[in-house]
Amino acid sequence: MAQFTLPQNSKVTEGQAHNATSATTKNARTFRVYRYDPDTKENPRMDSFTIDLDKCGPMVLDALIHIKNDIDTGLTFRRSCREGICGSCAMNIDGTNTLACLKPIDEVKGDVAIRPLPHMPVMKDLVPDITHIVAQYASIEPWMKTESQAPARERLQSAQDADHLNGTDGKGPSACILCFCCSTSCPSYWWNGDRFLGPAILLQAWRWISDTRDEATGERLDALEDPFRLYRCHTIMNCTRTCPKGLNPAQAIAEIKKLMVARQ
Amino acid sequence: MSADPRPLSPHLQIWKWSLTMALSIFHRAANIAVAAGVVVLTWWLAAAATGPAAYDQFIMVLSSPFGKLILFGFLAAVYLHLFTGLRHFLMDMGYLLTIKTADQFGAAILLATAFFTVFTWFFLTGGM
Amino acid sequence: MMKMKWQYDRFTNPMARARGLGSLQRGSHHWFMHRVVALVSFLTLIWGIFTLPTFLNISYAGFSDWLANPVNAVLLMLLVVSNFYHAVLNLTEVIEDYVACKFSKLTMLICLRVGVFVCGALAVFSILKIAI
Numbered sequence: 001m002a003q004f005t006l007p008q009n010s011k012v013t014e015g016q017a018h019n020a021t022s023a024t025t026k027n028a029r030t031f032r033v034y035r036y037d038p039d040t041k042e043n044p045r046m047d048s049f050t051i052d053l054d055k056c057g058p059m060v061l062d063a064l065i066h067i068k069n070d071i072d073t074g075l076t077f078r079r080s081c082r083e084g085i086c087g088s089c090a091m092n093i094d095g096t097n098t099l100a101c102l103k104p105i106d107e108v109k110g111d112v113a114i115r116p117l118p119h120m121p122v123m124k125d126l127v128p129d130i131t132h133i134v135a136q137y138a139s140i141e142p143w144m145k146t147e148s149q150a151p152a153r154e155r156l157q158s159a160q161d162a163d164h165l166n167g168t169d170g171k172g173p174s175a176c177i178l179c180f181c182c183s184t185s186c187p188s189y190w191w192n193g194d195r196f197l198g199p200a201i202l203l204q205a206w207r208w209i210s211d212t213r214d215e216a217t218g219e220r221l222d223a224l225e226d227p228f229r230l231y232r233c234h235t236i237m238n239c240t241r242t243c244p245k246g247l248n249p250a251q252a253i254a255e256i257k258k259l260m261v262a263r264q
Numbered sequence: 265m266s267a268d269p270r271p272l273s274p275h276l277q278i279w280k281w282s283l284t285m286a287l288s289i290f291h292r293a294a295n296i297a298v299a300a301g302v303v304v305l306t307w308w309l310a311a312a313a314t315g316p317a318a319y320d321q322f323i324m325v326l327s328s329p330f331g332k333l334i335l336f337g338f339l340a341a342v343y344l345h346l347f348t349g350l351r352h353f354l355m356d357m358g359y360l361l362t363i364k365t366a367d368q369f370g371a372a373i374l375l376a377t378a379f380f381t382v383f384t385w386f387f388l389t390g391g392m
Numbered sequence: 393m394m395k396m397k398w399q400y401d402r403f404t405n406p407m408a409r410a411r412g413l414g415s416l417q418r419g420s421h422h423w424f425m426h427r428v429v430a431l432v433s434f435l436t437l438i439w440g441i442f443t444l445p446t447f448l449n450i451s452y453a454g455f456s457d458w459l460a461n462p463v464n465a466v467l468l469m470l471l472v473v474s475n476f477y478h479a480v481l482n483l484t485e486v487i488e489d490y491v492a493c494k495f496s497k498l499t500m501l502i503c504l505r506v507g508v509f510v511c512g513a514l515a516v517f518s519i520l521k522i523a524i
């Protein structure tokens with residue numbers, strides 16, 4: 001069976017509580033953060049940090065940085081741009097995946113629970129191992145493939161065709177930042193991630209399939225013609241619901257499935 | 265699958281459920297119920313082919329309160345699967361793929377299932 | 393035994409694992425048939441739920457008379473066959489989704505097909521026996 005419960009070494013225990021508020025704190029909030037230390041090999045735990053929101057910025061990432069700077073320097077998480085363009089700080093906040101830098105603390109009611117992206121091997125604290133999903137990305141050969149001779153200038157495309165990639169609202173597949181919030185939100189990817197490509201990678205596959213300049217559409221579809229790689233998608237819609245950039249991987253996968261029938 | 269000493273991050277345990285996620289599971293459960301119902305129908309047909317005695321015995325079982333419950337459950341499963349199936353079909357054609365439309369349509373088909381199940385039940389028992 | 397490409401240990405080559413044993417070159421046919429069969433099975437099911445239960449308080453003779461009508465017999469056969477076909481396609485997906493072990497997965501897929509063939513044959517034979 002697909003394992004619906006966590007394996008023994010992954011069961012989460014209750015961790016330490018840190019209180020960084022004082023009598024003068026007006027705006028206290030508790031963050032419950034998933035911790036795993038690979039050096040001790042102990043089971044993961046949920047530590048709680050009660051902090052003064054007036055001492056940090058408005059986003060969940062600001063709170064994490066405040067905790068790391070002032071309370072527990074060991075806290076480990078990925079972050080870079082802090083403006084939703086690098087995709088590093090993708091994590092599970094309050095039961096859904098999103099970017100910590102784009103998630104206002106205000107939007108969460110009660111304690112803020114923060115965990116790594118779901119159903120991934122954890123390297124440390126909030127840092128998952130994304131080796132496999134990145135290899136899956138490479139496996140769809142995400143670059144333009146052409147047979148015809150390269151023109152003297154760039155390969156041309158009409159404005160409408162470019163809209164397929166960019167989206168008329170700027171939310172087309174090329175706006176994807178590969179944060180993997182969507183793939184790790186998908187139950188099908190949880191149970192069959194070893195073979196199912198998952199929404200993020202399929203959205204990227206669609207980005208190349210729908211590119212009018214790419215000449216390998218047939219081979220790309222051949223590679224996806226598989227009960228696991230593509231057809232594990234059951235339109236559960238978690239991907240679209242969770243994408244912090246407002247993209248629609250579910251729509252992209254539906255377009256691929258339509259093409260599969262159209263080419264029969 | 266994994267010889268990985270690394271822990272697996274929590275998934276189903278912590279995920280915030282949504283209507284579309286629940287509908288996907290309902291669709292499956294209803295499908296299994298419908299398949300089971302067709303097995304019961306096979307039993308009915310086999311009993312009829314065996315002869316009047318076996319047939320009467322089967323009808324007795326199915327007319328008991330327990331049999332009625334099964335029948336009602338079957339009706340509900342058929343309608344639920346019909347509507348969720350329709351929903352899947354529309355999604356495959358590229359419709360209902362935004363969160364708002366998916367949620368609205370999802371709520372609508374749950375209501376429709378309840379309505380049609382009760383309607384059909386009264387239609388059948390009233391006619392009996 | 394040879395280590396399978398999907399098995400993981402710290403020496404696993406990520407790209408080899410992602411590519412696995414390659415694309416099976418099937419899937420869209422299953423997907424398409426699934427939708428077509430679904431349509432037939434539902435039309436007949438709707439017919440079935442409005443007709444069949446009314447026989448619950450009619451005697452054996454009434455039922456066999458009704459089934460002797462070719463239209464009813466054919467519709468009923470269509471109902472049974474399309475629904476079993478639909479169930480095979482659907483339950484295959486369910487098994488592929490949830491059963492990770494390759495051996496039990498194959499066993500279950502085979503048992504499902506055998507079971508459905510037996511039930512289907514029984515139902516069709518019974519209908520024919522009464523109808524003819």
Ligand code: SF4
Nearest residue numbers: 176177179180182243
């Ligand atoms: S589609 Fe959205 S959630 Fe998925 S990887 Fe791209 S940006 Fe992240």
